[in-house]
Amino acid sequence: MTTEFLALSKVLSVLKWLGPCWELILFLVGLSGIGVIFYLGKNPARAQKVGRLYLGASALTLLGVFLTLCYLHLSIYQTVVLKLPPDLAHLVNQWLLGMGKNYAFQLPLYHPSQPPRFAPPPWLGDEKYLFWFLIYSLLAYWAWPKLSKNFFRYGLLFFSALHLLLLSLFFHPLSNPLPEFLAEISPWWAPLSAHQRIIVFLKLYPRLIFYYNAPYMWIHPPLLLIAYATLELFFVFCLGMFMYEDLQIEKLAYFTARPGYLALTLGMLVGLPWALEAWGSNWWWDPKISSSLMMWVVFSTYFHARLYLSRRGMWRFTALLGILSFVAMVFTVIASYLFGGQHTVH
Amino acid sequence: MHKDRYSYDFILILLAVGLMFLLSLLLLGSTFYFKLLGLGQLAPAQKGLYEGVLNRLAAALLGGILLVLALCIPRRFLPWKFLYYVALALGLLFITGWIVRDWRLALILVLLPTGALQLITLILLITGRKLHFHYEGFGKKFGSCFIHLGLVLLALSLLLIPYLGFKSALFWTAAFFLVSGLLCSYKEG
Numbered sequence: 001m002t003t004e005f006l007a008l009s010k011v012l013s014v015l016k017w018l019g020p021c022w023e024l025i026l027f028l029v030g031l032s033g034i035g036v037i038f039y040l041g042k043n044p045a046r047a048q049k050v051g052r053l054y055l056g057a058s059a060l061t062l063l064g065v066f067l068t069l070c071y072l073h074l075s076i077y078q079t080v081v082l083k084l085p086p087d088l089a090h091l092v093n094q095w096l097l098g099m100g101k102n103y104a105f106q107l108p109l110y111h112p113s114q115p116p117r118f119a120p121p122p123w124l125g126d127e128k129y130l131f132w133f134l135i136y137s138l139l140a141y142w143a144w145p146k147l148s149k150n151f152f153r154y155g156l157l158f159f160s161a162l163h164l165l166l167l168s169l170f171f172h173p174l175s176n177p178l179p180e181f182l183a184e185i186s187p188w189w190a191p192l193s194a195h196q197r198i199i200v201f202l203k204l205y206p207r208l209i210f211y212y213n214a215p216y217m218w219i220h221p222p223l224l225l226i227a228y229a230t231l232e233l234f235f236v237f238c239l240g241m242f243m244y245e246d247l248q249i250e251k252l253a254y255f256t257a258r259p260g261y262l263a264l265t266l267g268m269l270v271g272l273p274w275a276l277e278a279w280g281s282n283w284w285w286d287p288k289i290s291s292s293l294m295m296w297v298v299f300s301t302y303f304h305a306r307l308y309l310s311r312r313g314m315w316r317f318t319a320l321l322g323i324l325s326f327v328a329m330v331f332t333v334i335a336s337y338l339f340g341g342q343h344t345v346h
Numbered sequence: 347m348h349k350d351r352y353s354y355d356f357i358l359i360l361l362a363v364g365l366m367f368l369l370s371l372l373l374l375g376s377t378f379y380f381k382l383l384g385l386g387q388l389a390p391a392q393k394g395l396y397e398g399v400l401n402r403l404a405a406a407l408l409g410g411i412l413l414v415l416a417l418c419i420p421r422r423f424l425p426w427k428f429l430y431y432v433a434l435a436l437g438l439l440f441i442t443g444w445i446v447r448d449w450r451l452a453l454i455l456v457l458l459p460t461g462a463l464q465l466i467t468l469i470l471l472i473t474g475r476k477l478h479f480h481y482e483g484f485g486k487k488f489g490s491c492f493i494h495l496g497l498v499l500l501a502l503s504l505l506l507i508p509y510l511g512f513k514s515a516l517f518w519t520a521a522f523f524l525v526s527g528l529l530c531s532y533k534e535g
Contacts, residue, residue, distance in 0.1 A: 036430050100528075109519045112351055126370075178513045258528075258532045260534070261528065262525070262528050262529070265524060265525065265528060266521075266525055268510055269521045269524065269525070272517075273513040273517060276507065276512045277513070285376050285380065285396075285397055285400050286380075287377040287380045287381065290373040290374075290376045290377045290380075291371050291373065293370075293376070294370040294373035294377075296372050297366050297367075297369050297370040297373070298366075298367070298370050300366060301362075301363045301366045301367055301370075304359050304362055304363050304366075305359070307359060307481065308356055308359060311356060321363075328370070331374075335377060336442045338381070339377060
């Protein structure tokens with residue numbers, strides 16, 4: 001156990017200096033994004049090349065940070081193992097069997113040959129913003145050559161720069177990685193009596209099964225984050241639709257909305273049964289869930305309104321619904337911080 | 347005649363958008379109300395009361411959306427004059443269900459025939475019958491049928507949770523219809 005603890009500590013100590021370095025790079029690239037917008041304002045002819053170069057650089061930076069985080073997660077998988085001595089394993093299994101008789105669910109029994117390992121996905125806590133912004137930067141890089149007006153280019157660049165600045169100034173996925181997870185597992189490393197070890201195991205094991213290693217944690221959040229990233233792009237195009245009556249722009253907006261809506265629908269569907277199972281009837285009318293549903297409903301209205309684009313007034317109305325979908329998405333993200341409920345971010 | 351028909355469709359779409367928008371406003375309002383009441387700290391009985399009011403409001407709006415859907419779906423294969431009778435029958439079912447028992451039964455009573463109508467449309471489409479759709483392309487029509495059938499099944503699976511459980515076959519069937527419907531309708535651009 002000590003060897004594993006030392007291995008993880010080594011990785012964390014490397015991150016202690018690597019994290020701030022990455023954050024400084026993120027800050028500088030973010031700041032230069034603002035500079036690029038001003039530069040392109042004065043030299044619009046160079047927008048196509050310079051902007052794409054910048055988006056490529058920001059995507060590479062985010063990818064670098066993400067891969068570093070993936071390395072941390074791999075180390076966690078390799079080192080954070082809930083290994084029990086054989087006599088304790090027997091006691092734990094008896095307790096698990098007893099618990100299974102009293103509750104509707106049964107936790108898997110402990111197998112000494114395959115002790116449970118933590119495999120937290122790389123979008124826990126503030127890490128989710130990193131994943132979201134990485135997806136956005138890749139999408140923006142892909143969309144860039146398809147844009148015909150500088151208005152969109154500035155919009156895409158603005159979001160890209162904003163993401164990097166937010167990551168470096170407000171969210172600290174690398175310099176302060178997984179604070180809640182590390183605090184939660186830290187008692188496991190302490191010198192414990194047999195009785196205390198069982199207690200700590202029984203606290204950590206359900207969290208491992210139902211939260212950190214749960215299949216839905218690997219599917220539900222990334223799908224929603226992909227939807228959020230596409231909604232940002234969609235917002236820029238809907239703003240453009242509101243300003244220009246150009247079919248090309250409308251096509252781009254619709255082309256972006258489709259995968260976003262699919263990811264949002266699938267993500268919410270995947271999360272739903274687990275939310276109901278975990279929270280029961282308390283789930284209904286939870287602020288985060290209500291705001292997510294609101295976003296989905298508003299987004300659905302866009303697709304319905306779009307069927308009658310050629311009607312008088314419907315062009316702008318449809319664009320407005322698209323813009324409202326983005327506003328609803330921002331509200332949904334903020335709701336986690338502002339309102340209480342099951343999804344609250346403390 | 348052709349133009350009138352599209353006007354009718356257009357009004358239905360606007361109605362659907364309006365009702366969905368009202369539903370989203372209710373969801374938004376509930377989010378703020380949650381904070382205002384400090385609902386996390388409320389006693390279970392009071393919380394139940396609050397949830398009951400919101401459930402009834404949402405059920406009424408969902409009922410409205412289903413009635414619009416009930417006007418939308420059969421128009422694909424029924425003559426126009428029958429649509430009002432279909433909507434009237436479903437509306438009466440909804441009200442009767444609510445009076446006899448509660449909003450849950452009211453919704454189930456409307457969802458069952460709506461789902462059946464959607465299924466008939468799907469079968470007619472697959473068998474090659476000429477149906478009225480606002481858009482062209484088999485994929486889009488097929489996708490639309492799947493999405494709407496999926497939504498009806500999803501609502502049913504949520505209402506039947508006390509009997510079927512959380513991860514019921516009905517829920518996963520609904521998820522399959524929804525997702526594959528979206529994929530189909532996207533296929534043709």
